[in-house]
Amino acid sequence: MPTPEPQDAIRRVTVTVEQRAYVVHIGAGCFQHLGSIVTRACGGSPRACVMVRDLGVPEERASEIGRSLEREGMRVVECVVRAGEEAKTLANAEGLLRGFAQARQDRDDVVVALGGGVVGDLAGFAASVYRRGVRVIQCPTTLLAMVDASVGGKTGVNLDLGQGTILKNMIGTFHQPAAVVADVRALASLDDREFRAGLGECLKHAMIGADAGDAGLGAWMNNAMEQIAQRDESTLVELVARNVALKARIVEADPYETSAAGGRALLNLGHTFGHAIETLGGVGVIGCGPGILHGEAVALGLIAATATAASMGRVPPAMIDAVRERVRAAGLADRATGLGSDQDLIDRMGHDKKVRGGVLRVVLPGDEGRAGVVAGPTHEALAAGWAAIRA
Numbered sequence: 001m002p003t004p005e006p007q008d009a010i011r012r013v014t015v016t017v018e019q020r021a022y023v024v025h026i027g028a029g030c031f032q033h034l035g036s037i038v039t040r041a042c043g044g045s046p047r048a049c050v051m052v053r054d055l056g057v058p059e060e061r062a063s064e065i066g067r068s069l070e071r072e073g074m075r076v077v078e079c080v081v082r083a084g085e086e087a088k089t090l091a092n093a094e095g096l097l098r099g100f101a102q103a104r105q106d107r108d109d110v111v112v113a114l115g116g117g118v119v120g121d122l123a124g125f126a127a128s129v130y131r132r133g134v135r136v137i138q139c140p141t142t143l144l145a146m147v148d149a150s151v152g153g154k155t156g157v158n159l160d161l162g163q164g165t166i167l168k169n170m171i172g173t174f175h176q177p178a179a180v181v182a183d184v185r186a187l188a189s190l191d192d193r194e195f196r197a198g199l200g201e202c203l204k205h206a207m208i209g210a211d212a213g214d215a216g217l218g219a220w221m222n223n224a225m226e227q228i229a230q231r232d233e234s235t236l237v238e239l240v241a242r243n244v245a246l247k248a249r250i251v252e253a254d255p256y257e258t259s260a261a262g263g264r265a266l267l268n269l270g271h272t273f274g275h276a277i278e279t280l281g282g283v284g285v286i287g288c289g290p291g292i293l294h295g296e297a298v299a300l301g302l303i304a305a306t307a308t309a310a311s312m313g314r315v316p317p318a319m320i321d322a323v324r325e326r327v328r329a330a331g332l333a334d335r336a337t338g339l340g341s342d343q344d345l346i347d348r349m350g351h352d353k354k355v356r357g358g359v360l361r362v363v364l365p366g367d368e369g370r371a372g373v374v375a376g377p378t379h380e381a382l383a384a385g386w387a388a389i390r391a
C-alpha cells in the first residue's frame with residue numbers, strides 16, 4: 001500500500017506494478033540528486049543517458065540535472081522538444097527515436113524526460129518502443145505532470161485523422177518509469193495559467209478521494225489553497241505527495257485499466273468531456289484568451305460530469321454548484337466559450353477511448369469522493385452536462 005513517507009527533505013512514494021516497484025521522489029531541490037537516484041533505480045550507473053528536454057524548462061534546471069548525471073559517470077546527450085499538445089505526434093516520437101539511435105543508446109542506457117506531461121508522454125512512448133523498451137526516468141516540471149502524468153506508466157501520442165480531427169492519446173503504451181523525480185522548485189518558473197491547470201487534475205483526485213484512500217484530500221486542498229497559490233514549497237511537496245500516493249493506489253489495483261468495477265478508469269473523471277473540448281478549435285475560457293489547456297478542460301469536465309450525474313439523479317443538484325465553487329477557488333474557469341452544438345460535442349465524446357462496443361462509457365461522480373463508470377448515458381443527460389459549462 002503506497003503511503004508518502006514523511007522525510008526531512010525528500011518524500012518518497014513507492015508504486016508497485018506486477019511485482020516491480022519504483023519510487024517517486026518528491027522534494028524541493030531534489031534534481032541535484034538525480035544522478036544518484038538514477039544509479040540506484042537502475043542498480044548501477046547506466047553508461048549513457050538521453051535527456052529529452054522541454055524547451056520551456058529553464059536551461060539552469062537542465063544543467064543541474066546534466067551535472068548530477070555526469071557526476072555518476074554518465075554521458076549525457078540532449079534532445080529538445082517544444083512542448084504543447086501539438087508536439088504529441090508520431091513524427092516527433094520518430095525524431096526522438098532517431099536521436100536515441102544517433103546517441104548510440106543501448107538497452108542498458110536510460111532516457112530522462114524533463115518537462116511537462118507532453119514531454120513525459122512523448123519521451124516515455126519513444127523509450128517504450130526503442131529497442132523494444134529502455135528505461136525512462138520521469139522528471140516532471142509542471143504541476144500537472146507531477147501530480148498525475150509522470151506516474152502510472154501511460155505513454156502516448158495523438159493521432160491526426162486529417163480535416164481537423166485529432167484523436168488524443170490514441171497511440172500509446174504502458175511503460176512504467178524506473179523512477180520519478182518531482183522537484184517542486186522547478187514550478188517557480190511555470191506561468192500562472194499552467195500552474196492552475198495542474199490543479200484541475202488535483203480537483204479530480206479529490207472527487208475520487210474516498211475511492212482511493214484519501215477522503216480528506218478535497219478539504220485539505222480547500223484549506224491550503226492560499227499557500228498552494230503562493231507556491232509555498234512545503235505545501236507543494238505535500239500536495240504532490242498526496243496526489244501521487246492516491247494515483248499510485250489506483251494504478252496498483254488496476255494497472256492496465258481492465259477492472260469492470262471502475263479501477264483506473266475512475267482517473268478519467270471529467271476527461272471524456274475534457275477531451276471533447278480539447279479537440280475543438282476556437283474554444284476558450286473567459287479571462288485567459290483563446291485556446292484551452294488540458295487541466296482547464298478537465299476542470300470544466302468535472303462540472304459537466306457532475307451536471308450529467310445530477311440530471312440522472314446520481315447526485316443532488318447542489319453538488320454542481322459545490323464543484324463549480326471548488327473549480328473557481330482553484331483559479332480555474334467554470335465556463336467556456338465556443339463550445340458549438342450539443343450534437344457535435346456528443347459526437348466528439350464518441351471518439352473517446354472509453355467507447356466499447358459502440359457504447360459511450362463516462363465516469364460520473366456519485367456520493368462525495370466516489371465515482372463510477374456509466375455506460376450509455378442519454379443525450380439529454382450529456383446535454384445537461386454541456387449546458388452547465390457554456391458561457
Ligand SMILES: NC(=O)c1ccc[n+]([C@@H]2O[C@H](COP(=O)([O-])OP(=O)(O)OC[C@H]3O[C@@H](n4cnc5c(N)ncnc54)[C@H](O)[C@@H]3O)[C@@H](O)[C@H]2O)c1
Nearest residue numbers: 056083084116117118141142144145149154186189190294
Ligand atoms: N500519461 C498520463 O497518465 C497523463 C495524465 C495526465 C495528463 N497527461 C498529458 O499531459 C499533457 C499535459 O501536460 P502539461 O499540462 O504538463 O502540459 P505541457 O507538457 O504542454 O507543458 C505546459 C507548458 O509549460 C512549459 N513548461 C514545462 N515545465 C516548465 C517549467 N518548469 N517552467 C516553465 N515552463 C515550463 C512547457 O514548455 C509548456 O509550454 C497532455 O498531453 C495530457 O494528455 C498524461
